[in-house]
Amino acid sequence: xxxxxxxxxxxxxxxxxxxxxxxxxxxxxxxxxxxxxxxxxxxxxxxxxxxxxxxxxxxxxxxxxxxxxxxxxxxxxxxxxxxxxxxxxxxxxxxxxxxxxxxxxxxxxxxxxxxxxxxxxxxxxxxxxxxxxxxxxxxxxxxxxxxxxxxxxxxxxxxxxxxxxxxxxxxxxxxxxxxxxxxxxxxxxxxxxxxxxxxxxxxxxxxxxxxxxxxxxxxxxxxxxxxxxxxxxxxxxxxxxxxxxxxxxxxxxxxxxxxxxxxxxxxxxxxxxxxxxxxx
Amino acid sequence: xxxxxxxxxxxxxxxxxxxxxxxxxxxxxxxxxxxxxxxxxxxxxxxxxxxxxxxxxxxxxxxxxxxxxxxxxxxxxxxxxxxxxxxxxxxxxxxxxxxxxxxxxxxxxxxxxxxxxxxxxxxxxxxxxxxxxxxxxxxxxxxxxxxxxxxxxxxxxxxxxxxxxxxxxxxxxxxxxxxxxxxxxxxxxxxxxxxxxxxxxxxxxxxxxxxxxxxxxxxxxxxxxxxxxxxxxxxxxxxxxxxxxxxxxxxxxxxxxxxxxxxxx
Ligand SMILES: Nc1ncnc2c1ncn2[C@@H]1O[C@H](COP(=O)(O)OP(=O)(O)O)[C@@H](O)[C@H]1O
Ligand SMILES: [Mg+2]
Numbered sequence: 001x002x003x004x005x006x007x008x009x010x011x012x013x014x015x016x017x018x019x020x021x022x023x024x025x026x027x028x029x030x031x032x033x034x035x036x037x038x039x040x041x042x043x044x045x046x047x048x049x050x051x052x053x054x055x056x057x058x059x060x061x062x063x064x065x066x067x068x069x070x071x072x073x074x075x076x077x078x079x080x081x082x083x084x085x086x087x088x089x090x091x092x093x094x095x096x097x098x099x100x101x102x103x104x105x106x107x108x109x110x111x112x113x114x115x116x117x118x119x120x121x122x123x124x125x126x127x128x129x130x131x132x133x134x135x136x137x138x139x140x141x142x143x144x145x146x147x148x149x150x151x152x153x154x155x156x157x158x159x160x161x162x163x164x165x166x167x168x169x170x171x172x173x174x175x176x177x178x179x180x181x182x183x184x185x186x187x188x189x190x191x192x193x194x195x196x197x198x199x200x201x202x203x204x205x206x207x208x209x210x211x212x213x214x215x216x217x218x219x220x221x222x223x224x225x226x227x228x229x230x231x232x233x234x235x236x237x238x239x240x241x242x243x244x245x246x247x248x249x250x251x252x253x254x255x256x257x258x259x260x261x262x263x264x265x266x267x268x269x270x271x272x273x274x275x276x277x278x279x280x
Numbered sequence: 281x282x283x284x285x286x287x288x289x290x291x292x293x294x295x296x297x298x299x300x301x302x303x304x305x306x307x308x309x310x311x312x313x314x315x316x317x318x319x320x321x322x323x324x325x326x327x328x329x330x331x332x333x334x335x336x337x338x339x340x341x342x343x344x345x346x347x348x349x350x351x352x353x354x355x356x357x358x359x360x361x362x363x364x365x366x367x368x369x370x371x372x373x374x375x376x377x378x379x380x381x382x383x384x385x386x387x388x389x390x391x392x393x394x395x396x397x398x399x400x401x402x403x404x405x406x407x408x409x410x411x412x413x414x415x416x417x418x419x420x421x422x423x424x425x426x427x428x429x430x431x432x433x434x435x436x437x438x439x440x441x442x443x444x445x446x447x448x449x450x451x452x453x454x455x456x457x458x459x460x461x462x463x464x465x466x467x468x469x470x471x472x473x474x475x476x477x478x479x480x481x482x483x484x485x486x487x488x489x490x491x492x493x494x495x496x497x498x499x500x501x502x503x504x505x506x507x508x509x510x511x512x513x514x515x516x517x518x519x520x521x522x523x524x525x526x527x528x529x530x531x532x533x534x535x536x537x538x539x540x541x542x543x544x545x
Contacts, residue, residue, distance in 0.1 A: 056461065084465045091455070092462035094487040104484065108467025140491055154466060 003053055003082070003162045003192065004029035007062035010048055010216075014060065022048040024216040025062065030162060032192040035184060037203045037224070040213030041238035046196040047087070049213065050164045053194070055079040067161075083160030083191070087167050089151035093139035098150050099124070099131065101139050105158040116157075123157035124150075127183050145176025152183055163191045169202060181206060200234055201242045205263055212237040228263050244268055251275070289409045297339035298411045301527040302420035305408055311535035312404045315542035316397050324545030325396050331538070332403045341410050349406040350399050357395045364391030414446040416521065444500070452493060459485050 010023040022045040030036050030053070040046045051057045052064060055071055064071050071079055086092070095101035099120050106116035124131045127149040134142070139150055152168070165184070169177040185206050187193050195203050204210070210227045212220035214237045220227060227233055231241040231249055241249070248261045248268055256275040262268040292298075297305075316328055336346055350357075365388040366381055376383040409417065422439030429435050460470075463484045470481045523531075 054465075084462075086458065086462050086465070088458075089462060091459055091488055091492065092466065092484075094463075094484045104463075104468075105466035108469070158466065 001067050002029045002031045002065075003067075003194075004065045005049070005053060005059075005062065006065070008052055008059040008064065009061040010045075010052055010057060010059050012048075022216050023052065023059070026216070026218055028211055028218060028221060030192045030194050032161065033188055034208040035188050035193045035195065035203070035206055037207035037210045038194060038196045038213060039200055039210060039234075039237065039239060040198065042198055044213040044237070045216040046198070046213055047166055048216075050084070050166050050194065050196055053162075054082050054084045054164055056084075081161045083155040083158055083163045085152050085155050085163070085165040085168055087170065089155070089168075090139075090142075090144070090147035092151055092154065093142075093147060096138060097136050098129070098139050098142070099135035102150065102153045102157050105154055109158060119157045119159065120153070123153040126156050126186060127153045128179055129153065145172050145179060148172060148176060149179055149183065152180070156183075156187065159190070161191055162194070163187050164194045164196075166196045167198070168195065169197070169199075177202065198239070200239050204228070204242060212239075214238060228261050231261065248272070255279075289406075290413050291341045291345055291410045292413070293340055293411065295339045295341075295411070297335060297341075297407070300411075300530060301521055301523045302412050302416045303424060304523060304527040304531040305412060306420060306424065307531045308534045308538075309404050309408045311538045313401065315538040316400055316404075318539070318542035319545050321545060322393065324541060325393065325400070327541050327545060328400050329396070332400055332407075335407055336403070339407060339411050341407065345410060346403055346406050349402045353398060353402055357398060360395045360398065361388070361391040364388070364394060415443055418442040418446060419521065448493075448496075452489070455492065456485060456489055459488055 005026055005028050008023055008026045009021070012018075012020040012022055026045075026049065028049075038046050038049060048057065052059050055064070066079055066081065093101050095104060099117070102123055103113075103116040103120040106119040107113075111119065121131045121135070124135060129146065129149055134146065134150070139147060142150060148168070152165075155163070168184070169180050172180065181203065184193055184195055184203065195207070197203060204224055204227075207224045209222065210220065210224050211218055212227070212233060219236055220233050228245065231245040234241040234245075240246075242263070244263060244265055245261055248258055248271070251272050252258050256272060257278060258271050258275050260271065262271055300308075312328070312331070315324070319325060319328065336343055365383050367384040367387055368380055412420075418439050421442065422435055425433065425435035425438065464470075468481060468484055470478060472478070472481070
């Protein structure tokens with residue numbers, strides 16, 4: 001059971017002078033029940049990776065399998081069972097009320113009005129929007145963070161087995177970002193979740209696994225904690241390590257014998273304090 | 281997935297046709313039209329066609345693109361041919377005859393004349409938009425309309441509207457494409473059912489597209505006002521394009537040659 005890319009390469013505008021190699025023999029697999037964070041600088045191929053995984057782009061080389069079945073595109077349709085939250089998904093809101101909008105996907109899947117309503121209410125609850133308060137409102141009256149959550153609910157309502165999110169927190173304020181993080185954590189119980197972002201800070205704490213992309217190649221694929229223990233890898237991907245890790249790297253450079261790095265500020269403080277005790 | 285974008289008229293390049301000042305180019309196209317409407321026979325059309333071929337060749341725009349405009353008016357062309365060529369119970373020489381309807385050779389020639397004229401007209405104007413960037417085109421329009429400001433015609437505003445509209449076409453097309461993909465990902469289908477059902481399927485695309493457009497228009501207007509835009513009058517241009525001696529000479533020579541040809545042939 002997995003959404004797997006094997007030896008996938010993708011080139012935009014192949015054969016022209018504008019050809020851009022966006023993915024180069026990428027092997028990755030996403031399993032159910034895990035949150036995978038795909039990190040990379042702008043232009044490293046993150047969005048392309050998601051699009052190929054979803055079936056919106058057909059790879060030039062290699063293959064994509066969904067739970068063992070080979071899927072070859074380009075399908076004009078995102079694969080059944082795969083939910084895709086595009087960049088700025090609030091652009092997709094159109095209906096008179098939030099509830100009707102969220103029910104759009106389930107209705108297209110052929111559910112009856114009542115069934116679709118149940119899915120819509122469940123999805124609204126999953127993104128932390130109170131159906132009483134928001135269900136009857138126009139999607140165009142929502143704040144940025146609320147609209148983003150409503151749009152994500154519209155994808156969750158289709159009960160995908162894999163949920164792909166492209167830069168889901170871009171342009172949101174702190175409370176909006178925290179809400180989206182909570183959605184990602186909660187979605188793990190029902191789906192395999194893949195989050196793409198260029199901000200290392202954001203989802204590292206909630207990710208089970210991290211994939212680092214650099215110029216279309218996978219340069220790291222492992223448990224989140226493995227990456228936390230070797231923060232210099234961030235620079236290899238053209239990214240800045242999270243501040244908290246940079247602080248601990250500086251402390252180690254300054255001679256403090258830190259046994260390990262921690263992402264949690266309290267744990268990090270304890271590690272530094274412990275190392276200073278040990279140094280005396 | 282590619283959204284069908286009927287725009288993208290401009291074919292960037294560095295040919296003499298591209299470099300010609302837009303106002304001079306417009307003047308030449310206008311003279312070309314005058315010539316097309318004043319020639320009386322096929323000799324004149326032949327000269328006009330020769331000029332069109334010459335201009336397209338020099339512009340290095342692929343003829344395929346130029347002819348795309350002709351394809352768009354093909355219905356009109358067929359209609360023109362038939363309207364002039366078909367006769368009810370024709371008395372003159374008839375080429376083909378089906379029952380009372382006949383194709384009259386004289387009429388067919390007249391029809392052909394008008395059809396060729398339309399083709400050349402389309403080629404001439406297509407070449408103008410293909411070789412001039414939309415912004416420069418709007419700019420040139422404004423400057424040509426400027427004298428009308430004396431008659432209180434809002435030339436500056438009209439030109440600003442044109443420029444802004446042109447500026448938003450690519451973004452809007454791109455956005456439409458994104459919304460289509462997002463809705464398809466939610467199971468929307470645009471290729472099912474009868475015409476009414478298909479039209480209704482586009483509601484989830486058109487609503488957000490227009491809402492975003494109006495929102496953006498509102499923001500743009502506020503931002504423009506915040507930067508002291510108070511309508512066209514009194515604004516200066518950032519980069520005024522200038523007519524060089526070459527542009528002036530090309531306009532004068534070209535226009536007088538074409539108009540003379542139109543009068544003589
Ligand atoms: N539609 C496209 N046409 C041509 N090149 C593209 C297109 N989309 C992306 N690219 C190029 O492919 C590379 C990877 O892009 P993308 O996957 O969007 O990166 P990311 O999401 O990591 O910023 C970039 O160099 C980008 O310029
Ligand atoms: Mg991207």
